[in-house]
Amino acid sequence: MKESDILSEALVKIKNYIAANKDQDAPIVKFRTPADLDKIIHFTVDTAGVSENEFLDLLDKYLEYSVHTGNKQFLNQLYSGFNFPAFIGEIFSTLANTSMYTYEVAPVATSIEKEMIALMNSYTGYSDGDGIFVTGGSNANLIAMFSARNRILPDSRFEGYDRKVKLKAFVNEQAHYSFDTAANVLGIGSKNVVKVKSDVTGKMIPAELEKNILETIARNEKPFFVAATCATTLLGAYDPLDEIAAICKKYKLWLHADGSFGGSLILSDQYKALMKGIERTDSFAWNPHKLMNIPLICSALLVKKRGTLQHNITDINADYIFHDIDEIEDLGKKSIQCGRKVDAVKLWFAWKYFGLKNYQKRIDNLINMAIYAAKKISDHPQLEMLVPRQSFAVCFRYVPKFKTDLNQFNLDLREQLRKSGKSIVNYGYIRKSLAIRLVITNGELLEADMDLFFKNLLDAANNLESKCQLELEIH
Structure with missing residues (x-):
């Protein structure tokens, strides 16, 4: 053959x-x-x-x-759906098999990445911004913290980090674990990442942030970095950027917005008010492989000030790669990676295919479907919302008609549904209560798809409830 x-x-x-x-x-x-x-x-x-x-x-x-994961009943992770033009873009970029370090080997891809960064910055309001595609939101958060460290301690790029200087970073207590990892990698130490208290809906409390900053200053420590989360992993909560930005300006701290999950909401005229103040941040992590349904991995870090990323990199002595001819920009000079996949290309193909307005409609549809799902829950006598819906995530549980351990029942329910292959949904804990976490991330979902999910879930719940009642009767 x-x-x-x-x-x-x-x-x-x-x-x-x-x-x-x-x-x-x-x-x-x-x-x-x-x-x-x-x-x-x-x-x-x-x-x-x-x-x-x-x-x-x-x-x-x-x-x-x-x-x-392209099936509409895959509601388990923060990515789902099948994006046809992006899939084609992935095939063609792999077929060409190039790397993003120089224009010489990736002329079209370099031009595409620059265009995508410019387009994405047009939404953030970074008028003199820059950016780079990276290997995921965790990597974007790392480089943001890295940039903040280099701003407050510019000599650390060459001399290293003096442990006598106690740098302190601040994040929502429900922020992604990648900030602890970033502090570890940078030598700051994960114990120096302060977890700021959030309210019952999962949003960082600005007054608590300022209180924590003042406490570190009183201990002669050096606050330098604040990360606001644009859609927390479990509840989909958006931290109040405007209020946090005012505090960061007051104490001269780097403000990073982690939009790894919910950053694509910035495309929506109808709902982007949740990200009010994004233009006041210093950097922004945006993962199109989540709500824009681009195949993994497709992630970008945007920065407000041009030159920030190249400043991060120590003197490059690599004339075997970078030749400085034809007045072109080699993107490798502002990346901590050398070899780098052309992830911007599949995003470009998808955006070109759908257009700006149609992508906006896809994002709006996600929120509309989440609102619809929340109503389905509130209308059913045995479904209980554990926290009001914030954005794309809906956290709820099933309450059987007999007294039982609700956490164990809902865990069993989720496992039975998952292993059936009919619908897959995840779970997490809100305080001590196990919540079924329904995440709406596929832009092509319809109300009929949500109806089918709840039918599958309720069928599984009824079967499990009958089984549990029978066991109670036997015992």
């Missing part, structure tokens, strides 16, 4: 997989334990390799037992 024949067969498999994403009767996952998968797929790499037919069979099995 020739490579062209294998390619033809593979394209048929791709077409069938895309079609299966739209089949509501097809399972999202054929759940198997790791031991079961070992029996189905031969994972060991053999000395002699495999035949063409065996190779095609491996492709079938990979797709058959992977989670269908």
